[in-house]
Amino acid sequence: MIVEVKDLRFKYDDGTEALRGIDFSMDRGETIAFFGANGSGKTTFALHLNGLLRGEGKIQVAGLAVNDGNLQKIRQKVGLVLQDSDNQLFMPTVLEDVAFGPLAAGVEVREGERRAKDALERTGMLHKSGKAPYHLSAGEKKRVAIAGILAGDPELLILDEPTTFLDPPGQRSLQTLLSALPQAKILITHDIPFAASLTNQAVFFHQGRIAAKGNLREIVERFDWQALTTS
Amino acid sequence: MHQHARIERWARGTGRLHRLHPAAKIVFVLVTLIAISSLRQHAVAACGSYLALILLLAAATGLPLAGLLKAAATVLPFAFSFALITWFAGQGERAMLLVTRSYVSAAAALLLVGTTPMPALIGGLETLRAPKFLLLVMQFLYRYLVVLFEEAGAIRDAGASRGGSLRSLQLRQAGAAAGVLFARAYQRANAIHQAMVARGFEGTIRSLSPPVFRWQDGLFMTLFCGVSVALRVAFQ
């Protein structure tokens, strides 16, 4: 089991009950899509899986309970690509940014640089290594953010809206990249074709609860979750 | 372009001073600032000499001199208001001293930040064993500043695209916009901090190319600290 969550509840400071009792589990190597309306709690839930938010309930990730003593280890095992990549990139150059995770984890400098370059290569961003991240296009930022996570070689990848801003070839190359990775993956997305190309497992969030878990096609049917149908 | 973005662009240059170890530059600028702030007599002549020294170094590393002089002038409004108070208190000479000293000090500080990108500057302070807490505060101030400028730009663009302009804003609206600006900057900075933590940040940022202190850095530091001290002694 890579993730095990029991009765997780969370309230934001302003009183919003974002999570109202979530039970969830997934196996190593499994890929699951998270669907659900805007504001249903998907991002909030993801932020709990590496301890950025702390609610009530039990969470275990990669065999470790999420608590103060384990946070650093857990953050190395969980790679979280945030919904807004502007917040994710904060170093002066793309290469430094991607190397940030490995270096923070104590990896030696040359090795950190090697891992960063390798991750940039895999996301097709190596040629932008020397650029300032805030001068990249939105899609390029997304790819660099993903590279930054891959460089840490996490056991669980959580991607919050990974396809927004990616052009069609960019979406296809992300799909190819992800399908070749052996890690467990959570794909939070409104992009059903993209999710379906990577997994047939889905979870449906509704008002801070998991309303259903199972086959992706069935869930899309049951909640009428197709954005548009092409004739 | 924003002042801040311009200085950051200067800092990414590759001139002689740019290539020096940040610690060597920090020590030189600190010594110079202390020398300037301890000036009591012949202040204008002394400040003139320090300014000449700063401009010489700036020219040697390819910083735009006019740009540097202009950026240093940012401190003048503050300096003038304090000087005015001093002036009214009947201390004309001290008022003059205050203005010239602030201006030249600003130019010295700009020489440092205009040749050293922020992460390198913080790395240099770390080499000099500055307290970790101070470094953290600096990192976050810097982050907040960048974010503040970005958010200001975004709000201005959003306003412009809806047909407004900063000038057409009424005072009350401007106040409200400033409130939103700070709230947004604060939220962004928090989100960035959260992202840093998510990626394993524990208080120090390690760089891919930590600078090495070479003999050239030592030579620069000794030589120019010497010049600063000599100037100070000459205007005793």
Ligand SMILES: Nc1ncnc2c1ncn2[C@@H]1O[C@H](COP(=O)(O)OP(=O)(O)OP(=O)(O)O)[C@@H](O)[C@H]1O
């Ligand atoms: N920082 C915050 N402070 C207060 N309430 C928040 C905060 N962030 C999110 N919320 C609220 O918590 C609820 C869940 O939000 P969350 O971001 O988890 O939704 P989501 O499923 O990721 O939505 P989307 O598909 O739009 O990304 C929403 O009602 C939202 O308004």
Ligand SMILES: [Mg+2]
């Ligand atoms: Mg979300």
